[in-house]
Amino acid sequence: MVRVIGVIGESAFSDPEHEALAEDVGRRIAAAEAVLICGGSAGVMEAACRGARRAGGLTVGILSGIERAEANPFVTIAVATGMGQARNTLIVLSSDVLIAIGGGYGTLAEIALAFRYGKAVIGLRTWEAGHGDLRAPITVVRSSEEAVRVAMQIAGRGPG
């Protein structure tokens, strides 16, 4: 069965380094022969798709709007939902594991949904959250290499 790695993160870069991180994450997902799924929009999503496509990978964009043409140009398969942020649930459910890079409130919502549905989240410069004794169990990593290596281990097929 195909391994699917979700990539979530900000649609406008809060830090210029996030673009290179996202693109390298995408490239490494493709190199690991996994499918990349994301929201199909700009920012982290576009950079990750660009990296994956340039490495010969397959990318799926779960779009918030009703037009496939809204997908970034590096999306292979665009699923138009017309559901706005409610589409985040589909990205989470359709991924074996998620990698979060930076991110605004939409990304935080996706991280929380992932834990709600029992999926692991690997975080690169992303949210921390907690209350009382509860901490959101994000697996914090330091590099795009580590992010994809850990993701593929969780997805059940290490890259080497």
Next chain:
Amino acid sequence: MVRVIGVIGESAFSDPEHEALAEDVGRRIAAAEAVLICGGSAGVMEAACRGARRAGGLTVGILSGIERAEANPFVTIAVATGMGQARNTLIVLSSDVLIAIGGGYGTLAEIALAFRYGKAVIGLRTWEAGHGDLRAPITVVRSSEEAVRVAMQIAGRGPG
């Protein structure tokens, strides 16, 4: 126009005090003549609905499942969505402001969605979240009285 206050929080109480807080929040929402909207399930949702109904209020439950009969017994109007956690978006979009009490990952997802859609969240013993310089701007309150008073101010009609 009717004012609508969303109440979000855990479906199983992590702290026994949360039940009394939720019930009193519900009671005060009804006393302020606002409609209470929530996920229609157990825990904080049920306690808040119970408080509202006993005070003569109207409660709306946006259910994750496909059966209206799954609603807690204090829901006046049950909207069955069959959408699982994707229904959280509807609770956020349909509220003027949200009050979060305690809560697990579903609650965190709702808080994040609220900020994503520009709604205010008032928090009673709930999540804190941040990364880099970004903090989730939850309005932290100390009591059910303060929660509903602030919520009604934001919703545009103070209770007195």
Next chain:
Amino acid sequence: MVRVIGVIGESAFSDPEHEALAEDVGRRIAAAEAVLICGGSAGVMEAACRGARRAGGLTVGILSGIERAEANPFVTIAVATGMGQARNTLIVLSSDVLIAIGGGYGTLAEIALAFRYGKAVIGLRTWEAGHGDLRAPITVVRSSEEAVRVAMQIAGRGPG
């Protein structure tokens, strides 16, 4: 438990008589002490809500958009979904029975969903559909009085 009657139909009248039919259906739903649920938009939906509200009833609008302000002025409780036509499923699931008046393709989709989920549909000048030996089992009625009388029987509480 509250009885909920869904009203579905065209958002722009294809026949001027449909407006009076829809308004009278709404009035009779309120008189039967049932809640009216609909898409909250114009045409049949607005006329039915107007009839219900003028008779003292409660109306729920499940909106396609993200703004509660898009509801017609006779909606008591507006649920904003941001889901476009995917919100039709919620109207069907949240109703005990549906009354269809006139209608375009959105109405046909709701009729079909109703049968898919095992709900009855009462039709006033609405779609017929079939293929092979299969006919969509719409209960065809001739008047608004008959429509609501049959609907309330199916919903489990006849009006008298």
Next chain:
Amino acid sequence: MVRVIGVIGESAFSDPEHEALAEDVGRRIAAAEAVLICGGSAGVMEAACRGARRAGGLTVGILSGIERAEANPFVTIAVATGMGQARNTLIVLSSDVLIAIGGGYGTLAEIALAFRYGKAVIGLRTWEAGHGDLRAPITVVRSSEEAVRVAMQIAGRGPG
């Protein structure tokens, strides 16, 4: 840009000939280098995916449930929605054109949604529907060859 053909139809065959038709439709979609999108379940959906995969094509299943493992074995990319029949909207929005084969009420709902969103539907032994002067403008075809040929013309790239 990739051409995407939606295939909709019954999940249990009402006529044994429908299986061969669906499989041949899938095969021809793959031969035309288009992507096949469907609900990812059994019956027409599985037969069409099988035909496409055996011809080297790519298939996308938009699942009603929350588990990718529920997809039929010929789905390449499974998008788990957890939305039940509300996922039909996504199949319609994500297709250039739809081919309907046989079908129950879910198929009728998809046909209606397609017209609601301005997509063409090509029908093989499927629903007819109308009321007043309005007929659902299904393009009726007689063979799987004709179905895919017309679909590809509409999608903007004829097969040869």
